[in-house]
Every structure is written in structure tokens, then in C-alpha cells.
Amino acid sequence: MADSTHHPLALEQFLPYRLSIVSNTISQAIAADYESRFGLTMTEWRVMAVLARFPDVSARDVAERTAMDKVAVSRALARLVKSGRVNRETHDDDKRRSVLRLSDAGWAIHDEVAPQARAHETEFFAVLDAEERTWLLRILEKLSA
Amino acid sequence: MADSTHHPLALEQFLPYRLSIVSNTISQAIAADYESRFGLTMTEWRVMAVLARFPDVSARDVAERTAMDKVAVSRALARLVKSGRVNRETHDDDKRRSVLRLSDAGWAIHDEVAPQARAHETEFFAVLDAEERTWLLRILEKLSA
DNA sequence: ACGTTATAGTTTCACTTGAAACCATTTGCA
DNA sequence: TGCAAATGGTTTCAAGTGAAACTATAACGT
Numbered sequence: 001m002a003d004s005t006h007h008p009l010a011l012e013q014f015l016p017y018r019l020s021i022v023s024n025t026i027s028q029a030i031a032a033d034y035e036s037r038f039g040l041t042m043t044e045w046r047v048m049a050v051l052a053r054f055p056d057v058s059a060r061d062v063a064e065r066t067a068m069d070k071v072a073v074s075r076a077l078a079r080l081v082k083s084g085r086v087n088r089e090t091h092d093d094d095k096r097r098s099v100l101r102l103s104d105a106g107w108a109i110h111d112e113v114a115p116q117a118r119a120h121e122t123e124f125f126a127v128l129d130a131e132e133r134t135w136l137l138r139i140l141e142k143l144s145a
Numbered sequence: 146m147a148d149s150t151h152h153p154l155a156l157e158q159f160l161p162y163r164l165s166i167v168s169n170t171i172s173q174a175i176a177a178d179y180e181s182r183f184g185l186t187m188t189e190w191r192v193m194a195v196l197a198r199f200p201d202v203s204a205r206d207v208a209e210r211t212a213m214d215k216v217a218v219s220r221a222l223a224r225l226v227k228s229g230r231v232n233r234e235t236h237d238d239d240k241r242r243s244v245l246r247l248s249d250a251g252w253a254i255h256d257e258v259a260p261q262a263r264a265h266e267t268e269f270f271a272v273l274d275a276e277e278r279t280w281l282l283r284i285l286e287k288l289s290a
Numbered sequence: 291a292c293g294t295t296a297t298a299g300t301t302t303c304a305c306t307t308g309a310a311a312c313c314a315t316t317t318g319c320a
Numbered sequence: 321t322g323c324a325a326a327t328g329g330t331t332t333c334a335a336g337t338g339a340a341a342c343t344a345t346a347a348c349g350t
Contacts, residue, residue: 006252008197009259011211015266015281016171017191021212022288023168026161041336046162052153060298066156067166071338074299096298096345107151114154121160127287135280136160142272143167186306205328216308219330241315241328 030120034113043068043076045113048102051086052110055101058091062100085109175265179258188213188221190258193247196231197255200246203236207245230254 011017031042040048046066054061063073077100080086085106091097102110125133156162176187185193191211199206208218222245225231230251236242247255270278 006197006256007259008255009194009262010198011191011194014262015270015285016168016175016262018285018289019164019168020172022285023161023164026288027165030161043336046156049154049156052151053155058298069338070299071301072336074301075336078300091298094298094346098299110153111151114152117154117159117161124288125160127290128284132280132284132287135277136284139273139277139281139284140160140163140167142277143171143269144163145272203328214308215329216331217306219328220306223330239316239328243329 026120026124029124030117033116033120038109038113040109040113041076041079043072044080047073047076047080048085048106048110049114051100051102051106052114056099058097059100060097080106171265171269174269175262178261178265183254183258185254185258186221188217189225192218192221192225193230193251193255194259196245196247196251197259201244203242204245205242225251 027042031045034040034045035042046068047062050062050065051057054065057065059073059077060070062068062077063070066073077086077088077098081088084103087101087103089099091099125136128136172187176190179185179190180187188211191213192207195207195210196202199210202210204218204222205215207213207222208215211218222231222233222243226233229248232246232248234244236244270281273281
């Protein structure tokens, strides 16, 4: 049954596969950094990054902005609040909602991790020249739609 | 403590993040297909794809070619052998090694899934024009190195 | 006002996962 | 030859995950 009637998939040329390898390699390299230094999971870091840019949003807003599901966000927040990196209050007009923001300790971590993350980004994409980077941005834009 | 001394990370413009969103969206859309139709996980499908192209390799070889860790491969293979989709024998000259290949049932599934996967690939990247696709290939090539 | 429906968030349950420990076999080398 | 180190593969254990159920609050329609 091993003959010319089959047409095996060439995984190593399959675009979605290659994309996922590249993407995971880069994400994991960055995550390894703040995981070892601050014990932050990728989920937690993403939540913190959102709270840095958009203080006082709710957990739902965080989930929406990070494209993560609400269970993951809920658990990340539980850990972040417990470790004193995020302050959680209840919304005045809607007691279901939480109002989240980084604590001073959270900001301190953010201010260390963010530049590192940007440095990693620069480093990885340094293998591309200016023209390639422009195309990459445009391509990602299109694929996201 | 919320003032101009901070420089929040703009997640939505952060390249590694955008890359992972796009990549995961595409991979999951494809995986949803063969998961619902054949109960295959992504790991299992990748193992099958490798065995289609490279019959009689060992589990270790599969792990190397799929960039997955050996535990994941071991478990995927256990399920695939149990469900009769992969045949496993022991290597004659080295009894630690397995010799793996798709069964007839495995080939039948492969021959249905592979064209579907290719169709998905075509569909997703159809939003790109020829020039953009060329650049994407070149960029992925460089980033993989 | 009142009951139904929707929403924010948490918890539970069953399952997946990776790291480390483990077993069996083979290799390297004294 | 024989014994330590390396290798292929599986199992164990602790942690993480998503789906569905659940709690509490708010919004809506009558």
C-alpha cells in the first residue's frame, strides 16, 4: 500500500506548520526569560502588559484584548492578585465587574520585562532587512483579517 | 505611580505576539477539521504526516522531524497504534528502536486529511498576492535559521 | 415591581502536558 | 570481557487547560 497512489504531505514545506514552528520558537524564547526571572507564565505576562496599557479594565476586557479565554484570565489574575502584582477592586456601578490595575510591584516587574521583550523582538527580527520587515508587517496585517 | 516614567508594551503591535495569534488561529482552524472528523489531535496528525513521508523511521526520528518532544510523540504513537492507524515493530539490529509505519487504515485517513490540509493552506494564503507569498516564504526561511 | 434572560467571574471535572525518573538495550572503553 | 555512560522509549507526578456548571449581579420586557 506504499505507492504512487498516495501523496504524502510535506510537513516541512507546509506553511501553517512552518509558521507555528517559527512563532512558538520565538514566543518560548521570550517567555523563558521572564518565567525564570519572575516566575511569570506567558498568560500572566500578557495580562500584565494589557493592564499596563489599559489600567482599570475588567477581566473580560483583558480576555478580549489578549485573545485568551476567560478561564485562563481568571486564573492568571488569581495568581497575580495573590502575589501582589495586581490590585483588584469591584466596579462601583456594576458589582460583577472587577477593576484591575498593576500594583507598584507589578509596575516594577513590567518595567523590567517590557524592555527585555522589545530587545528580544529586535534581536529576532534583526535577521530581516528593512524591506522584509515592511512586508512582514503587511502580510501579518492581511492574514489577521 | 501611573505616569510618563512607564513605557507600557503595546501588545497588539508586538511582532512575536501578532505572529502567535495568526499562527494559532490558522493551526486551530485546520486542526478542528481532522479532530472532529477522525478524532485526531494535532500531534497525532503531525506524526502521521511524517510517517507518510518517511516510513519505517523510529519515534526519535519523528520527534526530531516534528520539533515535538519525545514524550508527546510517545503518547501520540501509543494512541495511534492502539487505534490501528500505525504499525509498530522493533528494529532488528537495535531492540530499543521502534520501526513505524502507517497501517492501511492510517493511509486511508492520511489520504483524506492531506488534501483537506492543503486546501486550507491555499484558502488562508489566498488573501496574499503572489508577491506577498514569495516574501513570506523568504522571511520564514530567514527566521527559521 | 417582577420574573426571565444575559453577563462577569469562579469553580469543578476530566484531560493534556512537560520534566524528571525510570527501564531496557546498546555503545564506548579500560 | 565487563562496566560506566549514552540512547530509545515509557511512566509517573505535578501543574496547566478547556468545557460546562455554578454564583452573583445587572438588564430587559411586561
